[in-house]
Amino acid sequence: MGRIPCCEKDNVKRGQWTPEEDNKLSSYIAQHGTRNWRLVPKNAGLQRCGKSCRLRWTNYLRPDLNHGEFSESEEQTIVKLHSVLGNRWSLIAAQLTGRTDNDVKNHWNTKLKKKLSGMGIDPVTHKPFSHLMAEIATTLAPPQVTHLAEAALGCFKDEMLHLLSKRRVDFCSASAAVAAEVQTYPTPGLMCDVYPPADGRGFGYEGEGSAWSACTGGGCGEAAPGEENGAEESKSAMFGSECVLWDLSDELMNNIV
DNA sequence: AAATAGTTCAACCGCATAGGA
């Protein structure tokens, strides 16, 4: 038994598309549209499966696609939406003109995850690593916490060294950074202030009017669990277990829901 | 210059689901 294949694989070509194939597919769709993908390869004279044709069209050949670099605002939108929607790539892509789910997914996996990690933010939870450490630490006995902290700091150090060695983070001049108590590391598309881990508990980050400014007022993750109340509450509550980190505009969310 | 490692992204796979018979 088993699943019925979407098409006969014996005489179906796979792998990279040639310009000739692209031309055939484009001209066929221009004439007949995309009603029945199973019939497309047959009628267009292509030795491809319909699924492959659909993917090629939606991800590459569609005339409304934007194949250029992702802009800062696009990256901000992706991160905002990912913090709420998770890996719902098609929903996220729908908010970006000319981007496909595959584009967004690839950009996230190859660029944005690393950027966030480099900023000390967990790309899965969108919380600062320091905050996650604090959360975990509350559930562990002191010896375990020590080992965990050492391991985490090692990982974070490795990640930063990796980013720096690959020149993925465009740090501003080292001298200015050393002189300033609050060090500003402007990265392309990521405007944030990175604070040195003065208390040894990790980085906070702040950016005026930026989507990356999840932690307003700085020093996020510094409030010990259970300490927040009053004025502090609104700040630290951003990193509560059920919190939404990014301040999403209504217009953006209304389009999705 | 060659070998190796790392990165990117197009394409594929298989599951989920919508919609028609």
Next chain:
DNA sequence: GTCCTATGCGGTTGAACTATT
């Protein structure tokens, strides 16, 4: 309501390209 087919979606793979040693 059930079955079948087409399509959509997210995860994964691997070829091509680039950087480093």
